[in-house]
Amino acid sequence: MALPDSSFLFVEPESAASVENPPVYPYNTVTRTNSGHYFELDDTPERERVRLQHRTGTFLEMHPDGTQVNHIIGESYHIIDSNGVIRIAGRCSVTVDGDAQLVFNGDLTQRVVGDYNLEVGGDFNTKVNGNFQTTVNKNFYLSTGILGNIQLISPLTVYVNSDLSVNGEVRAGFLHSNGGINATGAIHTNLGLSTLGGIIQGGIQAPPTGITAMGPIASALTVFGLEIIDKTGPMSVFKGIYNTHQHPETESVTLTTTIPVP
Numbered sequence: 001m002a003l004p005d006s007s008f009l010f011v012e013p014e015s016a017a018s019v020e021n022p023p024v025y026p027y028n029t030v031t032r033t034n035s036g037h038y039f040e041l042d043d044t045p046e047r048e049r050v051r052l053q054h055r056t057g058t059f060l061e062m063h064p065d066g067t068q069v070n071h072i073i074g075e076s077y078h079i080i081d082s083n084g085v086i087r088i089a090g091r092c093s094v095t096v097d098g099d100a101q102l103v104f105n106g107d108l109t110q111r112v113v114g115d116y117n118l119e120v121g122g123d124f125n126t127k128v129n130g131n132f133q134t135t136v137n138k139n140f141y142l143s144t145g146i147l148g149n150i151q152l153i154s155p156l157t158v159y160v161n162s163d164l165s166v167n168g169e170v171r172a173g174f175l176h177s178n179g180g181i182n183a184t185g186a187i188h189t190n191l192g193l194s195t196l197g198g199i200i201q202g203g204i205q206a207p208p209t210g211i212t213a214m215g216p217i218a219s220a221l222t223v224f225g226l227e228i229i230d231k232t233g234p235m236s237v238f239k240g241i242y243n244t245h246q247h248p249e250t251e252s253v254t255l256t257t258t259i260p261v262p
Contacts, residue, residue: 010093010095015049015051016049028041029042039152050062156174162179164182165182169183175189
């Protein structure tokens with residue numbers, strides 16, 4: 001596992017009292033118990049401190065500048081029976097060397113005024129029992145490494161309300177777009193495809209190869225591909241019917257030309 005960023009590392013502040021700089025008599029008042037607990041009020045000039053220490057070494061100390069250090073040797077529990085408020089005027093850093101868990105039994109609202117950066121060293125798994133909605137006012141990017149894939153899996157329908165441009169192949173059960181569909185690679189569907197815009201397969205950098213649908217192909221505009229195969233029979237166009245279909249015995253249609261809509 002990679003080491004955390006140095007900006008998240010910290011060192012416990014040193015006490016103003018040490019072997020090199022011990023408290024000065026008579027400014028230091030110490031109350032010590034038989035088992036080893038002690039309470040210290042140190043009025044040494046410029047090194048004023050308050051320290052409460054348990055015999056195991058757990059302590060709370062207030063430094064001359066007002067800094068407070070809570071060092072707990074064992075476990076720590078913080079329980080509030082009513083409301084709680086935490087406000088940090090400066091920077092905050094939380095480092096957990098082991099596993100961590102956060103449980104919210106009610107709603108959770110997060111607001112970030114600046115950037116939100118999240119880095120995950122392993123897998124990132126999210127489960128939502130209700131709806132999942134993301135709104136982005138500018139661009140939205142999804143990218144993987146050279147060996148990664150992006151999969152959209154739904155037992156029903158994946159909706160695209162704008163043009164769909166893919167630098168590669170498109171494979172889907174049923175594909176519908178309120179805009180156009182443009183892919184440099186082949187387009188394959190198991191049930192069919194339809195658009196309110198055109199369907200273009202291939203491009204300047206990638207010659208057309210084909211569009212294959214096990215169901216009907218419907219487009220409000222142009223359908224273009226080197227080979228267009230409609231496995232279920234006639235291919236329909238919302239704005240008109242063209243007579244360039246062929247109906248072989250296998251009930252497939254192969255077109256090798258651009259199909260304009262009147």
